[in-house]
Amino acid sequence: MIESKYNWQMNQIDDPQAVGKLAKEANVDETIAKLLLQRGIDSPDQATNFLKPSTASFHDPYLMHDMKKGVARIQQAVENGEQITVYGDYDADGITSTTIMYEVLTDLGATVDYYIPNRFSEGYGPNVEAYRQIIAKGTSLIITVDNGVAGNDAIAAANELHCDVVVSDHHSLPEVLPDAYAIIHPRIKDADGKAYPFGDLCGAGVALKIASALLDELPTDLIDIASIGTVADIVSLTDENRAIVKFGIQAIKNSQRPGLLALIKEAGIQLDRFDEQDIGFAIAPRLNSLGRMKDATVGVELLATFDEDRAAELAKFANHQNDLRKSLVDQFYKQAVDQVEADGVANKSTLVVVGDNWHQGVLGIVASRLVEKYQRPTLVLTTQDESDDAKGSGRSIDNFDLFAAINPIRDQLVAFGGHHSAVGLTVNKQNIQSLRDQLEKAAAEQQLDLSVKPKLEIAAKIGVNRITPEFVDKLKVLAPFGQDNPKPIFDVQYDQVQNVKTMGKASDHLKFTLDQGNSQLTAIAFGKGALAPQIQAGSNSLRVAGQIGENTWNNRTTLQLMVDDLNQAAAPVIDERTRVLHEQMFAKSGTYVFFHERNLAQLKGYFNGDAKAVMYDQLINGNRSDTEDSQLFIVDCPDVIEDLTKVIESCRPTTTVLYLYKKQLVSKIGMPDRNSYAKLFKFIRENPNINIATQLKHLSEHLHIAARTIVFMVQVFLELDFITINDRVINLNPHYAAHDLKSAPSYRLREEQLKTEKQLLVSDTHKLVKFIKDCLDS
Structure with missing residues (x-):
């Protein structure tokens, strides 16, 4: 039995007329029309805007709160030659938004520098001491990107030192906004109660809008960088974000940026096939690893440099940092699993894992992997030899508010922040048990039901014989895929599963083939190698849900299914x-x-x-x-x-x-033909007193009939009274009567055995x- 990890929810559109109508009016395939309707797109105009973004998809940047005021201050600083510092963040969105702002100001002739805080010594967002040092070096205007909307203390300090701060951010709004010169944010409403038409921009998206306002046109040379930040920050890939990523991917394919090209080369990406998945699974992790492992500042230099040698050097460094990050995650994850298994998980609703001298930059990833494995809210902390505190990160599941769970004891914590699904915290070692107890108490209060599986939205059922290159090309019109525009997941129908095998160094991945008629589809299920013995070749009891993709190897592209979930009842x-x-x-x-x-x-x-x-x-x-x-x-x-x-x-x-x-299979011997029976009968008649015990080998060689076959035919003759056997000596029965060979019990049994074996x-x-x-x- 293979139990599904998710609760499969079929996203049915039960209105064939609506599907046909949209398909005709929008001039798309009915499958695409159905998928569009699932996404709430039900008119030809909406379909056209979604499938074919244009420059008209970009909203007027001046519709964003404080854009006019902020841009005016930036222009003033450029004209007056003021020192401007772009204050960014250490993740991929922060790196790309810093790059965008730095490049546009450089192109405008500004005196500009950038500063990215250190994850470990300074943490996220505006830092009072960092602001003071920046201002002490002559900065009179700080522009935040991807942060700042909650930086009240640091911005107040900047104001005291007569330095203006223009905040550009997209994060959740606090109850009290900082006293910044301007706050450019897509969710803040103006005095008339109106907000920007699209509130889901990431930090790089907001920076791109500021660049658009400064240049009075869409900066097409920056949209490649904006698309990376947009995908990396997992914001809604609808509306303006969809246009940013759609155009950005095309720009990346034609990019002349040495740093980006070097990074793509290090990641082993085929540039002509570049898509949003390459950003999400290759580019973004390498940029994120810079901040996770050490210092993200080099990330801006990597994206902005035009020195090919320096670009190659920095790309190799980013790749190395990413490899180091993956190695540490694997190491700590294994230790964490060992710890969880040793402590026992059956009676716990939440998990708190404490490591010793683990790298703080990867704790959130380890927590995410533990949540994936155990489907429980999880905190991963690490102690340090020189400190009495443990620092860590937490990740949660959909039906548990992790921030609300910990908030009641925040006065017992050294530091704490986050939201429903993710938190960061520092706690004295002596209070770790109190933290564990509080999480279990909150699980009871929130009535956490671990039997509730997360949902898996199934777009449709589809047969293997319908999954063709032409069908996949049709699906591509819905790309780029991501948040709020997921890649369709199909419940794949087939006749039988074949070629079940494991793959990977530790055999921890699963590979098999789904057959239907003359069509085959290779399926890959990462992390499910242990299930291989439970999947029978030739059976069709396994339910398979996954995303249809392409695999290119040696310039040959084949279709494959990336499995999201498997389900198999106990095989009858x-x-x-x-x-x-x-x-x-x-x-x-x-x-x-x-x-x-x-x-x-x-x-x-x-x-x-x-x-x-x-x-x-x-x-x-x-x-x-x-x-x-x-x-x-x-x-x-x-x-x-x-x-x-x-x-x-x-x-x-x-x-x-x-x-x-x-x-031994009887079918390997077979049934003797009538000629063999005749030869043996004639020999017995002409050669009386044959000793079957001593003369069998000679008889076999003489008649060219296998010894086992002769023994069988002798038994048939005996049952039909054709012969007599006394003390193993065979003679013809002088009174035998004619009988059909098929009437002998041994003959009939041999026929049944052959039928049964077949x-x-x-x-x-x-x-x-x-x-x-x-x-x-x-």
Whole structure:
């Protein structure tokens, strides 16, 4: 049995007329029309705007709060030659928004520098001491990007030192806004109660809008950088963000930026096939790793430099930092799992893992992976030798507010912040147990139900034979995919699964093929290698949900399914056919059925405990209550197939495991032809007193008939009274009468054995399982 990780929710559009109408009016395939309707796009104009963004998709930047005021102050600083410092952040959005602001000001001839705080010594957002140092060096205007809306203290300090601060941010608004010169933010409403038309811009998106206002046009040379920040920050890929990423990807494909090209090369990305996934899974992690591991400042230099040698050097450094980050995550994750397993997880609703001298920059990633594995809210902390405090990060699941859970004891914490799904905190080591207790208490108060699975939105059911390159090309019109525009997940229909194998150094990934008619689709399930033994080749009981993608290797592109979830009920029939029986095969509880007494006698010593060995006729003729709704093991192969069907129909087991052991296949010998019978009969008639014990080998060589076949034919002759055998000496019966060979019991048994072997031993798994299921259903 393979239990699904998610609760599959079919996103049905049950209005064929609406689908057909939109498909016709928007001139799109009906599948695309259905997917558009699932996304709330139900008119031709909406469909056109969504599928084909244009420059008209970009809103007037001056509709954003304080844009006019902020831009005027920036222009004043440029004209007066004031020192401007762009104050950024250490993640990919912060790096890209800093790059955008720095580049546009440089192009305008400004005296400008940038500053990115250190994650470990300064933390996120405006820092009082950092502001003071920046101002002391001559800065009279600070422009924040991707931060600042909650920087009240630092901005107040800047005001005291006669330095203006223009905040550009997109994060949640605090109850009290800072006293900044201007706050450019897409969610702040103006005096007339109106906010910017699209509130889901990231930091880089807001920076791009400021650049647009400063230049009085869309800065197409900066949209590549904005698209990276937009994808990296996982904001809604609708409206203006969709246009930013759509145009940005095209710009990246034609990019002349040495740093970006060097980074793409280090990541092993094919530039002509570049898409949003390359940003999300290759570019963004490398930029993020700079801030996670050490100092993100070089990230801006990497994106902005036009020195190819320096670009190559910085790209290699970013790649190295990313490799180091991945190595540390793997190391700490393994230690964390060991700790969780040692402590026991069954009776806990939440997890708190404490490491020793773990790198603080990767704790959030480790927490995310633990949430993925255990589906529980998780805190990952680390202690440091030189400190009495533990620092850490937390991640949560949809139905648990992690911030609200910890907030009641925030006075016991050294530092604390975050939101529903993610928190950061510092706690004295002595208060870690109190933190654990509070989380468990909050789980009870919030009525956390761990049996509730997260939802998996299924776009549609689709057969493997419909998944073609043409179909995938149609899906691409919906790209770029991301938040609020997810890549469609399909419940894939097929006839049978084949080629089940594991992959990866630790065999921790799963690979198999889904067959339907003449069509095949390779499926990859990361992290699910342990499930391989439970998936039977030839079966169709496995439900598979995933995203359709492409894999290019050696300039050859094939389609593949990236599996999101698997589900398989306990298989009613399990094919474990074997030519060798060993003791471990009889360790499970259940009823083991034999069709040959000699096999039962040889193996009787293997059975103990709840395992029971019986001859088949006991189940057909006796009390079947002990085996009904239980596990039945068919140990050896019957001679007559009806004997097996009677056992199955009589017992009606929940699970039938088929060993079907047979030492030698009769089908390898076959049925002798009439000419062989005639040759043997003639020899016996012309050569009386044949000793079958001593002359068999000679007889076989003389007649060119296998010895086992001769023994079989002799048995047929004996049963038909064609011959007599006394003390192993064969002679023709002088009074024999003509009989059809087929009337001999041994002949009929051989025919049944051949029929049975063909049905049970020679057939593939799919046919065998279907045959047994038909018996169960009859």
